[in-house]
Amino acid sequence: MERKKLVIGHLFPDLLNMYSDGGNIITLKNRLLWRDFEVEIREFEKDDVIDFSVLDFVFLGGGSDREQLLACENLKKQQLALKEYIESDGVLLAVCGGYPLLGRSCPLMEEMHEGLSLMDIHTEAGEERVIGNVVISTDITGEEMPVVGFENHSGKTYIGACRPFGRVRYGHGNNSEDGTCGAVYKNVVGTYLHGPLLPKNPRLADELLARALRRKYGEDLSLSPLHDAAEEAAQDYIIKRFLQD
Ligand code: GLN
Numbered sequence: 001m002e003r004k005k006l007v008i009g010h011l012f013p014d015l016l017n018m019y020s021d022g023g024n025i026i027t028l029k030n031r032l033l034w035r036d037f038e039v040e041i042r043e044f045e046k047d048d049v050i051d052f053s054v055l056d057f058v059f060l061g062g063g064s065d066r067e068q069l070l071a072c073e074n075l076k077k078q079q080l081a082l083k084e085y086i087e088s089d090g091v092l093l094a095v096c097g098g099y100p101l102l103g104r105s106c107p108l109m110e111e112m113h114e115g116l117s118l119m120d121i122h123t124e125a126g127e128e129r130v131i132g133n134v135v136i137s138t139d140i141t142g143e144e145m146p147v148v149g150f151e152n153h154s155g156k157t158y159i160g161a162c163r164p165f166g167r168v169r170y171g172h173g174n175n176s177e178d179g180t181c182g183a184v185y186k187n188v189v190g191t192y193l194h195g196p197l198l199p200k201n202p203r204l205a206d207e208l209l210a211r212a213l214r215r216k217y218g219e220d221l222s223l224s225p226l227h228d229a230a231e232e233a234a235q236d237y238i239i240k241r242f243l244q245d
Pocket of ligand 1: 096098
């Protein structure tokens with residue numbers, strides 16, 4: 001029998017690759033291989049034209065303002081194709097620098113830029129840069145669970161009609177004001193959390209993979225449990241360290 005397969009598009013690893021963001025791709029790939037799925041990673045560089053119709057998962061990482069701007073300029077040329085991917089329930093994970101680009105506006109290199117307007121968020125320039133560990137609580141799987149990560153951003157993001165990805169328990173999140181962290185629209189998850197995000201949060205990785213498999217194969221494919229003791233210990237360490245009363 002042919003093995004089921006996901007094609008993962010890694011957008012601009014030449015530009016957006018901060019704080020081991022590539023670790024997210026390694027996690028996705030291995031969690032599929034360990035369960036005997038096939039996986040293909042396609043890397044796209046800054047001037048590439050992307051055929052989103054063949055992708056089952058898109059990952060956009062973080063980077064400096066200059067690199068974010070280059071990524072944004074490329075994606076603006078392909079905004080319609082990315083919009084079609086998102087509106088047809090394509091899974092997209094956008095981490096830190098990649099996240100505000102999806103919204104209406106984004107401050108980059110001391111100037112306000114138009115974003116991709118793919119989700120109802122907008123970002124303003126903050127006066128202070130926020131840097132540090134973050135613990136949030138999210139119900140993205142249908143059950144409340146913690147997610148941990150690391151943030152370093154000066155932009156303040158405000159969400160409109162989309163749902164927050166989670167509630168901040170420690171750290172700053174979207175804007176240090178309203179207690180929200182990240183945003184979810186359809187199968188798009190945007191968040192300021194790097195770290196990298198998925199290796200320390202395997203249940204989140206599985207939720208996104210399950211969504212991509214459901215979209216492609218039209219059924220819920222079981223993702224067998226994996227031995228996640230090391231991943232859970234890494235997550236517990238951060239939770240215990242920062243959520244002590
Ligand atoms: N360039 C953005 C900022 O400095 C995002 C950086 C990042 O991806 N961590 O706020």
